[in-house]
Amino acid sequence: MTEFKNIKNIPKYIFEKGSISSLSDIVKEFDGFVVYFIDKFFQDNDVKKKIPARRNDLIQFIDTADEPKTSLIDKLCDQVKANGENCTCVVGLGGGSVLYIAKAVSNMLTNKGKAEDYQGWDLVENPGVYKIGIPTLSGTGSEASRTCVLTNVEKGIKLGMNSDYSMFDQLILDPDLTKTVPRDQYFYTGMDTYLHCMESLNGSYRNVVIDALSQKAIELCREVFLSDDMMSEANREKMMIASYFGGCAAGNVGVVHPLSAGLSIALGYHHGIANCLVMNILEEYYPYEYVEFKDMMEKQKVSLPTGLCSKLDQKIYEKLYSSSIIHEKPLTNALGAEFKTILTKEKMISLFKRI
Ligand SMILES: [Fe+2]
Incomplete structure (x- = not known):
């Protein structure tokens, strides 16, 4: 083989x-x-x-x-x-x-x-x-x-x-x-491409083809989400191609996707909004992209609900942790083999509490 x-x-x-x-x-x-x-x-x-x-x-x-x-x-x-x-x-x-x-x-x-x-x-x-x-x-x-x-x-x-x-x-x-997609949904789903690609480019598992596709997809996302109207005809065309390139790149993700999967499994949030809820509290891991993400939200007048995870039952926090930490490959890609000592259970739960 x-x-x-x-x-x-x-x-x-x-x-x-x-x-x-x-x-x-x-x-x-x-x-x-x-x-x-x-x-x-x-x-x-x-x-x-x-x-x-x-x-x-x-x-x-x-x-x-x-x-x-x-x-x-x-x-x-x-x-x-x-x-x-x-x-x-x-x-x-x-x-x-x-x-x-x-x-x-x-x-x-x-x-x-x-x-x-x-x-x-x-x-x-x-x-x-x-x-x-x-x-x-x-x-x-x-x-x-x-x-x-x-x-x-x-x-x-x-x-x-x-x-x-x-x-x-x-x-x-x-x-x-x-054309008819609700604005919030358009933003949350579009950000999935941005997040896949930026997690891949910030990770340690790299490849020239994946990097090239990811860079182009991110460039298109920036043009779309930092413009006046992310849903203009030209921007919907760009976003469709950004998504296609992002899917072709299929790079390794990082910290956002594992925690987002935790939110989906423990609390049933859909993938797009779950990603954005997580990105909204990850300034420590992705400082540059965090600021850009906030700018994009502001520019497109999109908001996110808050206080969703501040007061949950301890059992739910346990489930959020266990269904996030199992994603070893992306967490290793982002934080290294010792990711469990960096993203401890306590640390992860404190992050979730800010959502
Ligand atoms: Fe995704």
């Missing part, structure tokens, strides 16, 4: 305003039926009219109140199989959660067992059915990454199916689709 990393890129993408209209030509090529996973937000929206669904195709609207669970993937997969045996294409139209669902269901249509069997690294054995991703939010980078993050409630873990087979075969990047 070679020790060299063999990197896969997204084979095809269209990046253009209005390009969702190209979907009908793309899906025409498939003989079997197509399954569409669409964020519920678009159920009564003009975007729905652009879906070229044919008679046997299946459309599933996804409620993204909760982030995707392994049990949901198994359920959706059963529904697709009940529609027929020849599903030849899966389309995901939505934010990170919907894109992850589309990737995971596509993989599970061609691999035996349950979704939870494939949480980890390179466990997916067979290529899934053809995957088309159409992001409607920019920032997680899920459109470009080789993972689909799922929560396994029974086991209490949040882990992706990390595999080359978890990458989309085709992307349609249409900046018109992010």
Whole structure:
């Protein structure tokens, strides 16, 4: 087995305003039926009219109140199989959660067992059915990454199916689709790219390709979030590409993501806002970026709730700590092998109390 990393890129993408209209030509090529996973937000929206669904195709609207669970993937997969045996294409139209669902269901249509069997690294054995991703939010980078993050409630873990087979075969990047995103959500999700990339550039595990992509993504984020209107047409285009580069970079994260995962597991906060809540108290670890983050929030008139974790039950603090400290690789990347002596339990709980 070679020790060299063999990197896969997204084979095809269209990046253009209005390009969702190209979907009908793309899906025409498939003989079997197509399954569409669409964020519920678009159920009564003009975007729905652009879906070229044919008679046997299946459309599933996804409620993204909760982030995707392994049990949901198994359920959706059963529904697709009940529609027929020849599903030849899966389309995901939505934010990170919907894109992850589309990737995971596509993989599970061609691999035996349950979704939870494939949480980890390179466990997916067979290529899934053809995957088309159409992001409607920019920032997680899920459109470009080789993972689909799922929560396994029974086991209490949040882990992706990390595999080359978890990458989309085709992307349609249409900046018109992010026009209707609520401003706060646009900011929180967009910051995910900024944070991934700055954590990667501040870490010790480095690589020239990852650094180059991360630097460009951060430069675009700065142009977007330090401008007068982060949601102008030009900025929505830039943000879509920043997210794509951030997803391609997929560098190693640092202190923000582990604590953010703790907030998601212990208190159920969504990834984007959880990241921002954490960044808001990490001036000690990322002094330069902390100031920039605050400037961006002020410039875009975005605020964050406070006092969320100041008075919690001791058991919750324990859970916040345990579900953050397990992320050893990012914490080592940021703080070194002795990270537990730097970020002690006491220290981490004192940080959480400031959220
Ligand atoms: Fe993230």
